[in-house]
Amino acid sequence: MNATGNPQSLLLLGGTSDIALAIARRYAARGGLRVVLAARPSERRTGAAAELTALGCTVSEVDLDARDHASHATTIDEAFREGDIDVAVVAFGLLGDAEQAWQDPELALELAEVNYAAPVHLGVLLANRLKDQAHGVIVALSSVAGERVRRSNFVYGSTKAGFDGFYLGLGEALRGTGARVLVVRPGFVRSKMTEGMDSAPLAATPEEVADATVAAVAAKRELIWVPTPMRFVMSGLRHVPRPLFRRLPL
Amino acid sequence: MNAFPAMPGGSADLDLPHIRPSGIEEQPPVPQQLVEIHGWGRAAGAMSHLHGIDSVADAVSALRDGAGRGVTPRGLGRSYGDAAQNSGGITLDLTRLDKIFSVDAASEPPTVELQAGVSIDTLMKALLPFGLWVPVLPGTRQVTIGGAIAADVHGKNHHTQGSFGNHVRSFDLLTSDGSVRTLERPAGGSWDALDDDGRLFWATIGGMGLTGVIVSAVVELQRVETAYFTVDTDRCSDIDDLMARMSTGDNDYNYSVAWFDAVTRGKHMGRAVLTRGDKAKLSQLDPKRRRDPLKFAAPSFGTIPEVFPNRMVNVVTAKAFSEFWYRKAPKHQVGALQNITAFFHPLDIVAEWNRIYGPNGFLQYQFVVPFSEHETFKRCFEMIVTSGHLSCLNVLKRFGPGNLSPLSFPTPGWTLTVDLPIEPGLDRLCDALDEEVVGAGGRVYLAKDSRLTAGRFRQMYPRLDDFLTIRRHADPEHIFSSDLARRLDL
Numbered sequence: 001m002n003a004t005g006n007p008q009s010l011l012l013l014g015g016t017s018d019i020a021l022a023i024a025r026r027y028a029a030r031g032g033l034r035v036v037l038a039a040r041p042s043e044r045r046t047g048a049a050a051e052l053t054a055l056g057c058t059v060s061e062v063d064l065d066a067r068d069h070a071s072h073a074t075t076i077d078e079a080f081r082e083g084d085i086d087v088a089v090v091a092f093g094l095l096g097d098a099e100q101a102w103q104d105p106e107l108a109l110e111l112a113e114v115n116y117a118a119p120v121h122l123g124v125l126l127a128n129r130l131k132d133q134a135h136g137v138i139v140a141l142s143s144v145a146g147e148r149v150r151r152s153n154f155v156y157g158s159t160k161a162g163f164d165g166f167y168l169g170l171g172e173a174l175r176g177t178g179a180r181v182l183v184v185r186p187g188f189v190r191s192k193m194t195e196g197m198d199s200a201p202l203a204a205t206p207e208e209v210a211d212a213t214v215a216a217v218a219a220k221r222e223l224i225w226v227p228t229p230m231r232f233v234m235s236g237l238r239h240v241p242r243p244l245f246r247r248l249p250l
Numbered sequence: 251m252n253a254f255p256a257m258p259g260g261s262a263d264l265d266l267p268h269i270r271p272s273g274i275e276e277q278p279p280v281p282q283q284l285v286e287i288h289g290w291g292r293a294a295g296a297m298s299h300l301h302g303i304d305s306v307a308d309a310v311s312a313l314r315d316g317a318g319r320g321v322t323p324r325g326l327g328r329s330y331g332d333a334a335q336n337s338g339g340i341t342l343d344l345t346r347l348d349k350i351f352s353v354d355a356a357s358e359p360p361t362v363e364l365q366a367g368v369s370i371d372t373l374m375k376a377l378l379p380f381g382l383w384v385p386v387l388p389g390t391r392q393v394t395i396g397g398a399i400a401a402d403v404h405g406k407n408h409h410t411q412g413s414f415g416n417h418v419r420s421f422d423l424l425t426s427d428g429s430v431r432t433l434e435r436p437a438g439g440s441w442d443a444l445d446d447d448g449r450l451f452w453a454t455i456g457g458m459g460l461t462g463v464i465v466s467a468v469v470e471l472q473r474v475e476t477a478y479f480t481v482d483t484d485r486c487s488d489i490d491d492l493m494a495r496m497s498t499g500d501n502d503y504n505y506s507v508a509w510f511d512a513v514t515r516g517k518h519m520g521r522a523v524l525t526r527g528d529k530a531k532l533s534q535l536d537p538k539r540r541r542d543p544l545k546f547a548a549p550s551f552g553t554i555p556e557v558f559p560n561r562m563v564n565v566v567t568a569k570a571f572s573e574f575w576y577r578k579a580p581k582h583q584v585g586a587l588q589n590i591t592a593f594f595h596p597l598d599i600v601a602e603w604n605r606i607y608g609p610n611g612f613l614q615y616q617f618v619v620p621f622s623e624h625e626t627f628k629r630c631f632e633m634i635v636t637s638g639h640l641s642c643l644n645v646l647k648r649f650g651p652g653n654l655s656p657l658s659f660p661t662p663g664w665t666l667t668v669d670l671p672i673e674p675g676l677d678r679l680c681d682a683l684d685e686e687v688v689g690a691g692g693r694v695y696l697a698k699d700s701r702l703t704a705g706r707f708r709q710m711y712p713r714l715d716d717f718l719t720i721r722r723h724a725d726p727e728h729i730f731s732s733d734l735a736r737r738l739d740l
Contacts, residue, residue: 003293003331003613003700004677008737030681032703084337084736133319134284134297134338135733178284178297178337215674 001135005218006030007086011079013064013122014092015039016048018191019141022210023089028055036079038064039092066092066118067110076125087217088126089139090119090167094156095193101155108155115159120166127170130179137217138181140167141209144225147185147234150250171222184213185234186226202230287324287341289331290604293611293672294700296335296733298322302343303367306465309342310428313729316340320731323459325394326369329401330614331700332733333458339731344396347465348372355380360471361419366396366464371548371598374590378544383474383529386414387594389645391548396464401697402456402658406505406594409650413660415455416653421467423454426729430465441654441716446723453720456658458696460721460730460740474529476543479505479593481527483583485576489520489631492646493624493664496524500648504528505593508646511572512635512668513565519635522646523579530587539587547589553601560608563671568640575642597643607671613700615680616667618649618660619692626690627664630683634668637679641668656713656720659695667698677701696734704739 012020015037094114130136146160171181188200212226225231288295319339347367371391388403402415420434436448454461486492503526510522645667649660693710
């Protein structure tokens, strides 16, 4: 990370996520950026690598399978092979069909593994690396869905609640090591994850999330909401009594 | 710094419970803590293991622990960026190697042999009573000799005397294999004609501490009759006026520098105060000063406290400062006598002045472009003034010829320095300036830098490969590293 808050190396865990790629594009604008794309091998990953290369980045691709816990250590080793990582974005996640998720045990387990267990496992591996290099920022893409879990998507919401708690705590634990954590809580984001769903109020684009994230990294923030007013909405919702909360069209 | 200051009256007078000094065997091994260190700009700090070095043996043992993240030598931390810090690795504090071994005042030129941690401030105070003078003085006296060599610092007399490295006769360099090598300045005038030691000598000058640890040096000195300067001051109405006056008149003076206004736009854009001078002779002093002609005048008005918020440098304060600084200078004055602090180091009057910029810190952007790129230089200047980023401490100077060091900054041309507080958008301004500077065959100064990319750096320093070859040879395992080295792929 240089004096003006620009990283020279960027690791995207979930390298095909719309938000992660929007963040990469923002940082790439300056030139000279090294990007590690960690994701399952796919056309989408190849395409993302090609796009970032065309933007002047040096890109390497690393395999990441969130459910194969045994492979995580190798993924992180390979991600750091070329040198220090200034910013690591934890961006992978699964939304799933909310009604199916609480009735299909396999899908529920998959959400829990991909959205919580894997980020925790990888988060510890990442933190160990950042502690050794004594600098670096983990950007954890959380969600307002975890801030007050609601009936309509509580399996997903509960995984994000755990995710959010873990990364906020990790940020505290890393104080004094030189490494830090930024937790980003977007509201509804129009992306491939939410394709086909009805947009919600205060919806954001991946680019807006990326802009807010880049500014927050430079300003050394620890927790942000996107868009900012979402912070006050959620602050209110947290305190709504349950009988009333269940009647809200959320 | 003494950790246990003596108590008034002595401890015997105090009725204290018995505290026995613990024996060495009782002390548990102290794990090396990470401490936060940063450059003078305070914008890109690092957590590093700081080792205080009291002897060459200490430095050698630190090298043994240096595998992994490496070792970075550090002096008084006046480089602005990330040159003297090493995230997650070892940073050596060399300021306790502060002995002046000997002065040879009889030889021509006179020389001093000293350890690398001696500051220029200390050295000047020691030398002045003998009528001896440090030939190159950067903008602060609070730099170590090791740092002055490693950054190949320059001063107001670059156009006549070159940079600090030109005045170094030899130094002792602790290299990565744990041996100390004495390197003499080679006689040869071209890189190709140098042997390995000669190349290592010149690569260490300006080498940002990446070839080894300079532990001691022999530096050539000049003689002075007084500690005063005769100074001519001129106010210049705009940038063209300033550059024209400097182009024609600089060679009549040994020392020349201009402060310019980087805030005012329009007709007076680039108005400036040009100060040029020479060492005063004894006969030029008035009777009062003649009684103590070598008096070292270094007043201190104390230390700036750590209380300033960000944005202390804003439109109001920057305009007010620039107006004041311009108006306080005489329109045209010839032969005024000034002391060392007034002429060289006005900022040394207060300690820790970098705190004014608040916790976000600032960066200093200094570049040089060849004289032929006069138009690019003016364009860069205009980009800064019209950018909305505010700088108060602005310096403009003409450089003379450079030296054989592959990474030394000064090359013949115009150099400009601005101090910019860290604000959103500053990265874009600096990146745009880089592009202009590279296009003009210019470069930025590594001792000030904290944000250049490796690619741009390579374009700015065409002799980078000469340096890298020497570095690979002297330090094949990259024991010496720093945040700057990692950032610039050095």
